[in-house]
Amino acid sequence: MSQPIVIEAKALEKRFGEIEAVRGIDLQVRRGEIFGFLGPNGAGKSTTINILCTLLKPTGGSASVAGFDVAHQPTEVRRRLGLVFQDPSLDIQLTARENLEFHAFLYRVPKAERDKRIAEMLEMVQLTDRAESMVMTYSGGMKRRLEIARGMLHTPEVLFLDEPTIGLDTQTRRHIWGYLNELPKRGVTIFMTTHYMEEAEFCDRIAIIDHGKIQAIGTPEELKGMVGGDVVTITTADDEAAAPLVGALAGSMPVASDGTLRVEVSDAAAFVPKLVRELPVEVTSVAFRRPSLDDVFLKLTGRAIRAEEGSEKDLTRMMGRAWGRR
Amino acid sequence: MTDTLRAIYIIWYRDVVRFRRDRARLVASLAQPLLYLLIFGTGLSSALQGAAGGIGGAAPGGLTYTQFIFPGIIGMAVLFSAIFGAMSIVWDREFGFLKEVLVAPIDRSAVAIGKALGGATQAMVQGLVLLLLAPLIGIDLSVGMVVALIPLVFVLAFALSSLGVAIASRMTSMQGFQMVMTFLMMPMFFLSGALFPLQGLPAWMDVLTRLDPAAYGMDPLRRVVLGSALPPEIVSRMGLTIFGNVIPVPVEAAILLGFGGLMLMVAIRNFRVVA
Numbered sequence: 001m002s003q004p005i006v007i008e009a010k011a012l013e014k015r016f017g018e019i020e021a022v023r024g025i026d027l028q029v030r031r032g033e034i035f036g037f038l039g040p041n042g043a044g045k046s047t048t049i050n051i052l053c054t055l056l057k058p059t060g061g062s063a064s065v066a067g068f069d070v071a072h073q074p075t076e077v078r079r080r081l082g083l084v085f086q087d088p089s090l091d092i093q094l095t096a097r098e099n100l101e102f103h104a105f106l107y108r109v110p111k112a113e114r115d116k117r118i119a120e121m122l123e124m125v126q127l128t129d130r131a132e133s134m135v136m137t138y139s140g141g142m143k144r145r146l147e148i149a150r151g152m153l154h155t156p157e158v159l160f161l162d163e164p165t166i167g168l169d170t171q172t173r174r175h176i177w178g179y180l181n182e183l184p185k186r187g188v189t190i191f192m193t194t195h196y197m198e199e200a201e202f203c204d205r206i207a208i209i210d211h212g213k214i215q216a217i218g219t220p221e222e223l224k225g226m227v228g229g230d231v232v233t234i235t236t237a238d239d240e241a242a243a244p245l246v247g248a249l250a251g252s253m254p255v256a257s258d259g260t261l262r263v264e265v266s267d268a269a270a271f272v273p274k275l276v277r278e279l280p281v282e283v284t285s286v287a288f289r290r291p292s293l294d295d296v297f298l299k300l301t302g303r304a305i306r307a308e309e310g311s312e313k314d315l316t317r318m319m320g321r322a323w324g325r326r
Numbered sequence: 327m328t329d330t331l332r333a334i335y336i337i338w339y340r341d342v343v344r345f346r347r348d349r350a351r352l353v354a355s356l357a358q359p360l361l362y363l364l365i366f367g368t369g370l371s372s373a374l375q376g377a378a379g380g381i382g383g384a385a386p387g388g389l390t391y392t393q394f395i396f397p398g399i400i401g402m403a404v405l406f407s408a409i410f411g412a413m414s415i416v417w418d419r420e421f422g423f424l425k426e427v428l429v430a431p432i433d434r435s436a437v438a439i440g441k442a443l444g445g446a447t448q449a450m451v452q453g454l455v456l457l458l459l460a461p462l463i464g465i466d467l468s469v470g471m472v473v474a475l476i477p478l479v480f481v482l483a484f485a486l487s488s489l490g491v492a493i494a495s496r497m498t499s500m501q502g503f504q505m506v507m508t509f510l511m512m513p514m515f516f517l518s519g520a521l522f523p524l525q526g527l528p529a530w531m532d533v534l535t536r537l538d539p540a541a542y543g544m545d546p547l548r549r550v551v552l553g554s555a556l557p558p559e560i561v562s563r564m565g566l567t568i569f570g571n572v573i574p575v576p577v578e579a580a581i582l583l584g585f586g587g588l589m590l591m592v593a594i595r596n597f598r599v600v601a
Contacts, residue, residue, distance in 0.1 A: 053429060054429070055428070055429060075431045075432075076431075078429060078430065078431035079431040083429055085422065085425060087422045087425075088421070088422050089421075089422035089423055089424075089425045089426045090422075090423065090426075091340065091344075091418075091421075091423045092421065093344050093347070093348075094340070094343065094344070098340075098343065102336055102340055102426075103426070103430075105332060105333075105335075105336040106333060106336060106427070106430040106431070106432055107430065107431065108329065108332070108431075150426075
């Protein structure tokens with residue numbers, strides 16, 4: 001943890017009239033970290049990210065990015081950050097190269113470096129062969145890759161990603177994470193929001209945010225440690241007879257679902273051999289897993305963010321957008 | 327300062343690149359003026375001649391009505407394409423691209439100025455292209471006339487595209503576009519003197535025409551385009567008057583520049599406030 005602090009928020013607040021969207025957020029992100037903001041829609045994720053990106057002014061507290069105050073030195077901050085928005089922000093009537101050239105110009109990438117940087121970034125996201133195509137011919141995944149390339153074009157110190165892989169298929173998502181995971185090695189700090197659990201697992205540290213406040217902050221492992229146990233899934237020859245016996249062994253009642261019994265125990269590695277040895281009913285299979293971030297979120301907020309709920313929402317959202325356009 | 331100039335340049339340049347590529351728009355934008363000149367102009371000329379045995383004050387000095395409205399139609403092309411061009415900001419907002427510009431480390435004034443110049447450039451090209459039709463309707467073009475027209479067309483285009491940027495700076499969706507079209511662009515066009523001279527009008531209309539910035543752009547175009555074909559006393563009688571005095575062309579240009587500057591200030595202020 002010897003790296004310098006790149007993003008810092010102190011008692012950050014944002015109020016829109018009566019509504020308090022952000023209610024006192026404190027956080028510190030160090031250079032080279034991948035920091036994730038996890039929370040449901042309306043939790044204050046986007047408001048916080050917009051304040052840090054200088055798009056909104058805080059109504060209380062302060063924040064700095066790369067050593068500059070976001071409220072008082074917005075231009076200095078903007079020069080040092082890259083942004084990938086949740087909604088596309090490319091000019092689809094220009095080619096990929098033209099989009100990047102436009103960006104390079106706005107961010108003062110010196111003329112001598114411009115072409116080299118553009119070539120490098122296109123190479124990084126594997127769009128070199130499509131550089132001269134109009135962006136309107138691109139797929140959703142290609143557009144997102146181009147946006148990441150653009151966000152990195154002016155060698156920012158911090159890359160802000162708002163739901164970077166929303167609405168993309170698993171393969172494309174993995175592809176994009178391939179690039180993102182390389183960036184901290186170059187000293188880039190990543191600050192992202194997400195509601196995909198598997199994506200949150202890529203983060204070095206995560207803040208769980210709800211109702212405008214940080215509910216918990218830590219590494220994925222630390223957060224999962226808060227649930228304090230393992231989840232064991234058992235199938236037996238006779239679940240009905242087994243349930244009370246499993247309950248007695250585990251110290252808490254199992255939940256039956258989909259023909260399996262699920263029970264939380266403090267140490268699955270010790271529990272499973274004991275279960276198999278002592279349960280009079282025949283055990284046909286046993287599996288156990290560490291609690292997921294979903295379980296953590298459930299414990300902290302009393303609500304679940306499930307991946308399938310997320311993808312359904314994305315779909316309706318994308319359809320909503322498509323309709324809104326026409 | 328140089329940062330702002332660079333930003334203005336690239337924002338302007340993007341509009342030029344897109345305009346150059348959009349052939350369909352260029353063709354469509356020529357079709358409307360052609361309809362006015364060929365059908366509306368010819369039709370009304372014939373009707374007026376049939377009804378009154380001559381056009382009288384409407385087309386002094388033996389001009390046909392089509393020739394009379396020709397500079398007005400150039401002005402119309404400029405008016406529509408300047409406001410349309412500048413209002414592409416609303417599309418940029420809807421498609422998300424505006425965000426890319428608004429988060430860049432540049433002064434927001436560059437957004438308004440770059441867009442106003444982009445819209446003005448497109449409008450200027452579309453207006454000047456119509457000069458190619460001049461021989462068709464019996465108007466002689468001279469090099470001097472074209473050279474005199476370029477700054478006048480630019481000033482009109484700049485004033486109107488600045489107006490477009492100012493409107494677009496407050497508009498969040500294309501929904502309001504129909505309103506702008508009906509309640510702003512059409513009245514501005516009809517009151518500008520493009521289709522009839524702004525003399526001998528009822529008092530209420532007289533006032534409205536003098537409040538229409540487009541009127542100060544149409545009038546100089548007409549004086550230049552028709553000036554060579556007509557005796558000077560008729561040309562001066564055609565000029566836009568305030569309290570009976572003909573306004574000199576440089577004053578008209580200054581009024582347009584002032585109006586454009588004011589609109590730009592409104593737009594810059596609006597862009598500085600929005601997130």
